[in-house]
Amino acid sequence: MTEISSETCKTSSLAESNAQENLLKQSLKKQYSCGVCCSSFTTKSGLEIHVRIHTGERPYVCNTCDAAFTGKSQLTIHLRRHSGEKPYVCQVCDASFVTKQNLKRHLHSHTEEKPFACGVCPSSFVTASYLKRHEQIHSGDKPFACDVCTMSFTTRSILKRHAQIHSGEKPHACEICGSSFARKDDLKGHVQKHSGEKPYSCGVCGSSFTEKSSLRVHMRIHTGEKPHSCSKCIASFATKSALNRHTKTHTGEKPHLCKLCGSAFSQKTHLKIHLKTHNNKTPTVEKPYYCKLCGSSFTLKANLAVHMRKHAGLQPFPCRICDASFARKDYLKAHLQMHCGGEPHLCNICGSIFSEKTDLNKHLKTHDNLEAEKRFSCDVCPQSFTLKSNLAVHMRIHTGEKPYRCKVCDSLFARKDYLNSHMQTHRK
Missing domain, CATH: 3.30.160.60 (Classic Zinc Finger)
Structure with a gap:
């Protein structure tokens, strides 16, 4: 038995x-x-x-x-x-x-x-209120409108939190440093930074976080989930903030201005990198290479060549995932964080991008001779290559040549692996 x-x-x-109680409630008119x-x-x-x-x-x-x-x-x-x-x-x-x-x-x-099932998708919920809130995703219904701006929301509680942006109200204060917050859960996450406590751990890689929402976003690195899609191109992102940064590459918006020379940047990280060029404007023994256009000076001739791309408008570092391109490799790396959901790992030999360092290490083994002499140099920028064929592929960045065409939508690509990555978007 x-x-x-x-x-x-x-x-x-x-x-x-609980089932009997639910039936009783349904029977009452x-x-x-x-x-x-x-x-x-x-x-x-x-x-x-x-x-x-x-x-x-x-x-x-x-x-x-x-x-x-x-x-x-x-x-x-x-x-x-x-x-x-x-x-x-x-x-x-x-x-x-x-x-x-x-x-x-x-x-x-x-x-x-989970007795409350959605009639549109396979999702189910423990309460009717959770289901009702979920159904608004499908209907697009946002009945709670802000009186100050044009935004509207699915629930009254979200509207109430939003209203604090306009009022400036921050009723939840930290007893340790005095910082105040509009939301109680924001204060809770802040306090954990003082204690060093990170109670939310990833079951895949062991990373830990102070907030549950941060863990949820992190998990998208492992699942590959990118719920925020660009309406202009095929790019998609793990976070809404990453999508917002990417959108600026289409609009041309550059809200971050350098107060020293007036240069504008789409991302704050790009501005921080640029500000370092103002540290020393006078050519010295340590920095003998001098830009005649803006006065910046550099320790290496290669660094001056990279700097000159800004004045020439050259952007030889394209993103393999979307159509953005950049004047510097570190700008590209900062941009790739939006796609990878974290710090990207780049192959210094061929430029391949990986979200996990272990994947990069595996990839490096595919290069037969990492120490081979790079005899083939680019005449436009400082890059050099071990193989002549790699140089030929690289030159397409400068010439704009894109010989690989997609048979589905006629998009063009400089490399075959770029085309292969693109083709996966048609198979979804």
């Missing part, structure tokens, strides 16, 4: 109890409707509390912090946060919660039950 653990019995009985919006309620008192959202009435006030609420039950729940009371206890693992709703959500972690 199979032995059934007491924990399994508890879990199954809780799941059955919501006969009390709001005259302002389309919400409806099973009780008259529920409707009266809801109407206060529209009137702004909040008659229930906390004596400790002056927070006000539309209903008495909301005030009761709020007061528990001051007292630390958590009356709802999980019968399976003894975890305790402030509200019955939070306990119900927690119980699904034991049953793994």
Whole structure:
């Protein structure tokens, strides 16, 4: 006879109890409707509390912090946060919660039950409210509009957080350094920087993070997920901020200005690199190579040649993933962080790019003779190559020649491996 653990019995009985409660709620008709919006309620008192959202009435006030609420039950729940009371206890693992709703959500972690399924995609959720929020992704519905700007949001809580941008309100202060934040979770992440605590660890590579959201973004390096796509080209990115930086390559926007010479840059990292050129404008014994156009001086002739590309408009370092190109290799490397979701690893021999250092090490073994003399030099820039064929491929950067054509969309590429990478976008 199979032995059934007491924990399994508890879990199954809780799941059955929740299912019965859901059926009871579904059987009750919501006969009390709001005259302002389309919400409806099973009780008259529920409707009266809801109407206060529209009137702004909040008659229930906390004596400790002056927070006000539309209903008495909301005030009761709020007061528990001051007292630390958590009356709802999980019968399976003894975890305790402030509200019955939070306990119900927690119980699904034991049953793994997600009864609320999306009708559009395969996603399912533990609560109806989670499903409703998810469905707004498909519908594009953003009913909560900001009164100050044109932005709108899927939930009232997100709108409330957004409003703090306009008000400048930062109610959550750090007790260690005095820094203040608009959101409590931002403060929590900040405090962990003081303690050095990084409680969120990656199960793949062992990297750890102070915030759960940072771990979530990091995991995209391993999964290859790039949910933020460019509307102008085929490039996609792991983070929205990376997409925003990339978009500037299409718009030509260069918001970061050098106060010394007026040069403009699309990224702050590019400006920081540029500012180093102003450290010493006078040719000396240490820096004998002098630019006649702007006065910058350099220790090596090769560095001067790289600098002159800025004046000539040359951008010999193209991105293999999108159509951006750069005057310097370090600019390209900074740009590649957007695609890789972190520090990119470049092969110094052929320019191949890898998101993981282990992949780069494997790739380096494919080069038969790493120490071979680089006899074939480029006449335009300082680069040199071990093989004449590699120089021929490199020269296409300067000539603009792109002999490899995509048979699907007629896009042109300077190298065959660039074309091969591009072809994968048509197979998705």
